Amino acid sequence: MAGRTKPAARDKGAELRGFEAGFAAGQQQFDRGEFLEAARTWAAAAALLPETAEHRSNRAAIHEYMADAYERALAGSEDPELLREGLAPLDRYAEQLAAADPAAALPGPVVTVREDLRARLERLEAPPPVVEPEPVAKPEPPPARPPTRPWKGLAVGGGVALAGGVAMLSLFAVGFTRARARTKEFDDPARGCALSGPEGECAEIYSAGKSANTLAVVGLVTAPLLVGAGVAMLVLATRRRGQAQALTPTLGRGFVGVSWERRF
Structure with a gap:
């Protein structure tokens, strides 16, 4: 200036x-x-x-x-x-x-x-620009679960128990047959086996017969339990399955019929 x-x-x-x-x-x-x-x-x-x-x-x-x-x-x-x-x-x-x-x-x-x-x-005094928030991605819905069949587990369990009972009956039959055969061998007069103190071949026949008899007893005791449990579960499964699908009477004006109903 x-x-x-x-x-x-x-x-x-x-x-x-x-x-x-x-x-x-x-x-x-x-x-x-x-x-x-x-x-x-x-x-x-x-x-x-x-x-x-x-x-x-x-x-x-x-x-x-x-x-x-x-x-x-x-x-x-x-x-x-x-x-x-x-x-x-x-x-x-x-x-x-x-x-x-x-x-x-x-x-x-x-x-x-x-x-x-x-x-x-x-x-300088202008308000800052408004920043729009980024859209939040929505989580994907979980996959639909298949319909449950409450009777299926009972049916499988009943089948397994029933099969076990049949196996125990087979075990009983095998054990009984072997025990009977060993008894005949032990009682054969030609061998002269004494029950009070078997020795040699008589002792082997006696031991084999005793083992076979044990198998027969186990099979005889267990088989009815497994068969009973299996049958009970199969019956219950059948009832529940019958509740899920059934024939229902249908009445209407001018007709009478039935309808097949299935529930899951």
Whole structure:
């Protein structure tokens, strides 16, 4: 700003003396590169003069200098407080000038810097964009379970028990047959076996007969239990299966019939 012509002053009253002192101090700060301090000093000096026709040229000049200082001081600034500070005196000047003379136009540098500061401030204070949450994938439904058949386990268990009972009957038959054969061999007069103290071949025949007899007893005792349990489970399974599927009488107007019903 070196070499700028200071605003003219006709009246050397207190207002003008303060204005001139503020203008000179701001000019020194500006020349030293202290742009923000110069802008603040000029804003304080401008506030000393009312917006009248007498002071209009002085106020226009100092606000141009102020706009230049704020533009240099806030170049690249992202501080909302500083941007509001620079915009406030320029907005106040525009309001006061419009109120005093609606036809008067703002100086071009004031308009340019004012619009730039306002746009930067609005950009900084704009709310952040709303980010839509990503849709949450719905879990896949579990696979449908096959229909249960409560009677099936009973049928399988009954079949196994019945087969076991048949096996025990076979064991009884084998054991009984072998025991009977060993008894005949032991009682054969040609061998002369004595029950009180069998020896040699008689002792072997006696031991084999005793083992065969044990098998027969085990088969005889176990077979009825397994057969009974198997038959009971098969009967129960048959009843439950019959409840799941049945013939149901159907009566209607003008007809009589049956329907096949199956439940799972």
